[in-house]
Amino acid sequence: MTEYFGTTVADIFATMPKRFKPEEAKEVDIAIGYEATGEGGGKWKATIKHGTLKVETVDGDLTGCKTTIHTDAETFVGVTLGKIGALDALSSQKLRVAGDPKFLMLLLPKIFTPYAAPEKKPVAVTARDIITTIAERFRPEKAEGVAMTIGYDLTGEGGGRWTIVIRDGKCAVRGGLADPLTVKMTMEAKTYTGMMVGTIEAVTAFTSGMVKIEGDMAAAGATAKFFRKYVVPGATEAEELISLRVTNAIEQRFATGPVMGRWFAGLREKKFLANRCPKCGRTQIPPREICAWCRVRVHEFVEVGPKGVVTHFDIVYFASPDPLTGAVRDTPYATAYVVFDGSTEREAVTMDLKKEDIPRLKEGARVRPVWAEVTTGSYRDLIGVALDEQEESL
Amino acid sequence: MKMHAKNRNVAIIGIGQTSFSSHKEDQNQVEMVQEAVINALADAGLKIGDIDCIVHGNMELFEMQFAPDLWHSLGTGAYGKDEYRITTGGTTGATLVCAADNLVASGLYGTVLAIGMEKLQEGNTTGGITNMADPLWFRNLQTGALTGTTAQEMIDEFGEERAKRAAMRYRIMMDKHAMLNPRAHRRFGLEYSQMEDLMANSPPLVGELRLIHMCSQSDGACAMIFTSEEKVKQGTKNPPVWIRDHIQVHREETIPNLFGFNKPEMTHHCAARTLFARNGIQDPVAYFDVFEMYDPSAWWAVDWLREFFLLTGDEHLRMLEAGDFDLDGTIPINPSGGVIASNPIGATAMLRPAEAALQIRGDAGGHQIKKEVRHALASGFGGTFWTVLMILEKELNWQEVNHD
Numbered sequence: 091m092t093e094y095f096g097t098t099v100a101d102i103f104a105t106m107p108k109r110f111k112p113e114e115a116k117e118v119d120i121a122i123g124y125e126a127t128g129e130g131g132g133k134w135k136a137t138i139k140h141g142t143l144k145v146e147t148v149d150g151d152l153t154g155c156k157t158t159i160h161t162d163a164e165t166f167v168g169v170t171l172g173k174i175g176a177l178d179a180l181s182s183q184k185l186r187v188a189g190d191p192k193f194l195m196l197l198l199p200k201i202f203t204p205y206a207a208p209e210k211k212p213v214a215v216t217a218r219d220i221i222t223t224i225a226e227r228f229r230p231e232k233a234e235g236v237a238m239t240i241g242y243d244l245t246g247e248g249g250g251r252w253t254i255v256i257r258d259g260k261c262a263v264r265g266g267l268a269d270p271l272t273v274k275m276t277m278e279a280k281t282y283t284g285m286m287v288g289t290i291e292a293v294t295a296f297t298s299g300m301v302k303i304e305g306d307m308a309a310a311g312a313t314a315k316f317f318r319k320y321v322v323p324g325a326t327e328a329e330e331l332i333s334l335r336v337t338n339a340i341e342q343r344f345a346t347g348p349v350m351g352r353w354f355a356g357l358r359e360k361k362f363l364a365n366r367c368p369k370c371g372r373t374q375i376p377p378r379e380i381c382a383w384c385r386v387r388v389h390e391f392v393e394v395g396p397k398g399v400v401t402h403f404d405i406v407y408f409a410s411p412d413p414l415t416g417a418v419r420d421t422p423y424a425t426a427y428v429v430f431d432g433s434t435e436r437e438a439v440t441m442d443l444k445k446e447d448i449p450r451l452k453e454g455a456r457v458r459p460v461w462a463e464v465t466t467g468s469y470r471d472l473i474g475v476a477l478d479e480q481e482e483s484l
Numbered sequence: 485m486k487m488h489a490k491n492r493n494v495a496i497i498g499i500g501q502t503s504f505s506s507h508k509e510d511q512n513q514v515e516m517v518q519e520a521v522i523n524a525l526a527d528a529g530l531k532i533g534d535i536d537c538i539v540h541g542n543m544e545l546f547e548m549q550f551a552p553d554l555w556h557s558l559g560t561g562a563y564g565k566d567e568y569r570i571t572t573g574g575t576t577g578a579t580l581v582c583a584a585d586n587l588v589a590s591g592l593y594g595t596v597l598a599i600g601m602e603k604l605q606e607g608n609t610t611g612g613i614t615n616m617a618d619p620l621w622f623r624n625l626q627t628g629a630l631t632g633t634t635a636q637e638m639i640d641e642f643g644e645e646r647a648k649r650a651a652m653r654y655r656i657m658m659d660k661h662a663m664l665n666p667r668a669h670r671r672f673g674l675e676y677s678q679m680e681d682l683m684a685n686s687p688p689l690v691g692e693l694r695l696i697h698m699c700s701q702s703d704g705a706c707a708m709i710f711t712s713e714e715k716v717k718q719g720t721k722n723p724p725v726w727i728r729d730h731i732q733v734h735r736e737e738t739i740p741n742l743f744g745f746n747k748p749e750m751t752h753h754c755a756a757r758t759l760f761a762r763n764g765i766q767d768p769v770a771y772f773d774v775f776e777m778y779d780p781s782a783w784w785a786v787d788w789l790r791e792f793f794l795l796t797g798d799e800h801l802r803m804l805e806a807g808d809f810d811l812d813g814t815i816p817i818n819p820s821g822g823v824i825a826s827n828p829i830g831a832t833a834m835l836r837p838a839e840a841a842l843q844i845r846g847d848a849g850g851h852q853i854k855k856e857v858r859h860a861l862a863s864g865f866g867g868t869f870w871t872v873l874m875i876l877e878k879e880l881n882w883q884e885v886n887h888d
Contacts, residue, residue: 293506297695298672299685307687331509336548344619353621376621382736402743404632408689427633427743436744469621 092130094167097207099126102170103134103145105205112141115201122194123152124159124166131163138201157189170205216248217279220286220320221263224254227318228261236316238272238309242282249279256316273305286320308409308421349379352391358467360459362395362430364437372434395430397478400455401438402427405448424448428457428475442474450477493880494588495716495724496841498528498597498709504669504826507605508703513552517559517601520705520831524597528709529721532561535709537593541570541580542601542830545612560599574778574866575732576600577706577834582872584710585727594715600831601705609701609829618738630698632691633743635783639692642798648692650801652679654809655697655782655824661811662821664851669702669826697782697824704828706835713880725841725860728882730874731759739868751871752791752863759873760794764883768793769803769815773857774843776836778865779822789817792863792873812854819843819851833864837874844878 091098103124115138124134133148135155152158161169165184168174176185176195187194221242233256240254253268254261267274281300284290292314295301303310346354349365353376356363365377369384373394381388403426412419424443429435443451444460457475465471500523502508502516511519525532538560540553549555553562553569560567568587572579577600584598610630638647656676662668674682686696716724733755735748742748756768765771777792779785789809790800803809809817820839823832840860842848858879864872 291506294670294672296687297670298674299678299682299696302685303687333509342619346620350620376738378736401745402633402636404690406630406690407687408630427740429744434744435746436741436748438740438742438744440740440743 092163094130094164095171095173095207097167097171099130099132099163099166101208102167102205103136103147106136106145106202107143109203109205110143111201111203112143115143116141118197118201120157120197121155122157122159123148123155125152126161126163126166128162128164131166157187157194159185159187159194161185171207172204215283215287215322217242217244217282218248218250220283221250221252221254223320224263224317225261227320228256229316229318230259230261233261233316234259238306239268239270240309240313241267241271241274243267243274243276244279244282245276246278246280248283254313261316271305273303273307273309275310276302276304287322307407311409347379349377349388353377354467354469354471356393357469357471358465360396360461360465360471361393362459363391364394364430364433366390366392373432373437375430375433375437375439392432394432395459397456397458398428398430398433398439398475400426400451400453400457401429402453403443403451405451420445422448424451426451426457426475441472444474444476447477490589491591492589493713494585494710494727495713495720496708496727496837496876497595497711497716497720497722497724498524498530498707499838499841500524500527500707501667501831501835501838502704502706503667504700504702504704504828506669506700506702508603513547513549513601513603513606514556514559516603516703517556517599517705517707520601520707521559521561521597521599524707524709527722530595530709535561535565535595535597537566537568537587537596538562539568539570539580539583539587539596539598541572541576541599543571543573543576543612545615546602546604546607546609546829548607548612556599556601561597566593571830572866573870574780574829575833575864575870575872576830576866577832578730578778578836578862578864578872578874579732580834581708581710581727581837581874582730582732584708585730588710588712591712595709595711597707597709598834599705599707600828600834602828602830602832603703604701604827604829605703630690630693632689632693632783634781634787635692638783638787642801646801648683649679650786650804651692651697651782652683653804654786655682657810658779658782658785658818658822658824661819661851662825664811664819664849665821665825666850667704667826668821669704670700671821671825693781693783699780699823699827700825702826702828704826704831706828706831706838708834708838708841722847723845723878725844726877726880727837728875728877729759729763730872731755733758733871733873734867735869742869750788750791751869752788752865752873753794755863755871755873756792756794759875763875765875768861769795772815772859772861773855774816774819774840774853775861775863776818776820776840776843777822777861777863778833778836779818779824780827780865782824785817785822785824792861811851816853819848819853821851833866833872836862836864837876840876844876 091100118138121137135146135148137144169176237257242252251267253264285292352363364373364375365388366373367381367388369386405422405424407422409421425440426443427438427440429438456478458478460473460476462471500520502519557563570579580598580600584596587593587596656674659672659674662671682696686694688694733751735751760768808814811819840862843857844860860876862874
């Protein structure tokens with residue numbers, strides 16, 4: 091029998107006696123004919139007489155009916171369930187009534203309780219069902235060179251503890267939590283199954299604290315791509331929505347011009363060359379053709395630094411991509427705002443800070459530049475800054 | 485700078501939005517834009533034939549689609565009409581409103597449709613923002629729009645406990661507002677009782693900026709229709725909302741020189757100071773009935789309230805703590821849930837005046853402010869600290885602007 095909106099026309103008639111309210115139909119004496127066309131359709135006759143109901147299928151013509159309803163099977167189910175507005179169906183002629191439609195619309199809700207589609211028992215998926223399929227959903231081509239152990243501590247009903255080990259292009263699932271773990275994720279089992287079957291958005295779960303992450307946050311985010319999506323057994327996609335995947339790689343060249351060119355030529359010589367506004371005297375870094383405050387051309391270059399003072403800093407835990415390579419950056423890393431010795435007070439410069447120095451970084455710290463082994467006249471010449479040990483020990 | 489008074493008054497007469505979500509797999513860009521346009525036209529009771537000119541905007545780098553206005557023309561209805569394209573980073577949506585206002589005020593066009601859209605899911609937002617920086621310098625260091633410096637400054641100024649509680653109170657307040665707005669993207673159902681837990685356990689992004697503090701990346705579109713006072717007098721389907729004045733303030737293109745030994749005046753403060761002065765608004769907190777602020781993170785939001793309202797010391801924190809910014813407070817902030825809840829970037833800064841206008845009309849639905857809204861403020865933010873600020877009015881009765 092063809093289903094519409096999760097049920098059939100036949101089921102609506104089969105449940106009619108159960109939904110009938112005899113006490114409301116004591117004064118009623120009517121025979122209603124139904125014709126539902128198309129797949130899953132048919133003809134039915136409902137005879138209501140002084141509190142009794144008789145429903146029968148009809149093979150030939152609908153005879154002896156005071157009122158008849160004609161529609162296609164889909165519209166019939168849709169209107170019965172309230173998915174399609176009865177007035178809309180009448181207006182669009184998809185549903186036709188021979189007799190008085192208004193009378194029917196008033197009568198039927200009075201003598202029948204509303205029809206509800208039979209509840210489909212949802213396929214019960216447990217966290218265990220999903221976790222045990224992990225090895226077969228593994229995509230070794232996406233996890234080349236990856237070595238990590240991911241622990242899941244799933245609490246509540248259907249929960250448990252598992253460790254997923256990814257190494258040498260292989261993936262294995264083990265019971266219990268291994269030690270050490272690259273990352274451990276603790277959540278309710280139903281949160282996990284929800285994320286896997288798509289009823290809970292992963293970002294929402296992470297952001298709102300439904301998932302607790304201990305260890306490498308970036309690893310937690312990266313795991314999804316190592317596995318094919320979990321599909322509930324027997325589930326069918328409602329509608330196929332196709333997305334196109336595109337990766338752009340673009341090589342670019344930017345002219346630096348004579349003013350910024352001096353700055354890069356300075357870096358090649360391991361010097362910081364600012365240009366000084368003839369009017370307000372500020373030392374612009376990076377140097378610019380014009381002082382935007384004074385609206386005058388700036389010609390004079392002065393060497394500043396190489397040491398300076400940290401005015402502000404950011405310690406970054408979020409694994410943002412390195413814009414030059416696209417690779418995920420190693421976290422945490424620190425960017426420091428530095429005012430070089432000899433600079434005017436607002437001309438701060440942002441630079442990466444040497445990773446080992448992060449725990450000792452504070453505002454007001456003295457720093458020195460860390461240069462690349464070979465300098466070529468590029469921002470790559472300056473790796474970043476490090477705490478100035480010489481001055482630190484003073 | 486000499487500014488001229490408006491040639492003629494301009495009103496917002498139509499507002500259309502899509503819902504906002506992390507994924508709109510069921511629509512392509514053209515279909516999403518069309519949904520917002522259809523909603524705006526229906527709201528205004530107009531047909532596409534009534535539109536004289538279209539202004540379109542988003543951030544090309546996010547979806548990596550050059551000249552998206554060409555692709556979107558079936559959705560925007562631009563075929564056969566004059567069209568302009570605007571892209572100014574985070575402020576795009578607000579700049580679109582300024583442009584539409586100017587196009588109508590100038591007398592060149594009678595009725596203008598502005599459209600802001602973004603499908604952030606289709607690109608890489610942080611990658612896009614990173615590649616927006618000066619390519620000769622700074623690009624190698626960019627982390628997108630994430631920074632913890634404001635959090636640190638607030639902690640230095642007000643103490644760790646008070647500063648952290650203020651940022652989290654603001655965040656939860658925004659979620660409470662978003663819960664009332666069915667179009668909002670992120671609606672977590674947060675409670676103030678979760679404050680301590682979130683302050684301690686939400687994953688850190690940069691310094692004390694945590695995941696929960698930061699705005700979303702959303703898909704969605706917003707469309708607005710603008711027309712002249714003459715046309716409004718012929719009758720409108722919904723009450724008009726008047727654009728009284730707007731201002732744009734930019735700074736030179738480097739962020740680090742905000743972080744030297746002393747801090748220059750922020751663009752927000754400069755914009756507010758200038759805009760209020762030339763409109764004779766002495767006390768913005770008392771004057772305005774709502775402020776739809778572009779709030780990319782809870783830390784920035786709290787800090788910026790002081791800048792926009794020209795407050796000093798801890799006045800903004802005391803107001804926040806007293807509930808003055810709540811939906812039923814003296815000056816409600818972001819009844820819509822703000823940028824923290826929904827952030828389709830090219831539409832985000834347009835949603836601010838759009839939502840402010842709905843508040844003035846009384847049509848905001850579940851997140852409508854209970855008391856009458858007559859004067860509204862809306863802001864846009866983007867780039868290396870750029871500000872757009874505009875004043876919307878219910879009545880056409882303000883004193884002539886002094887632009888000298």
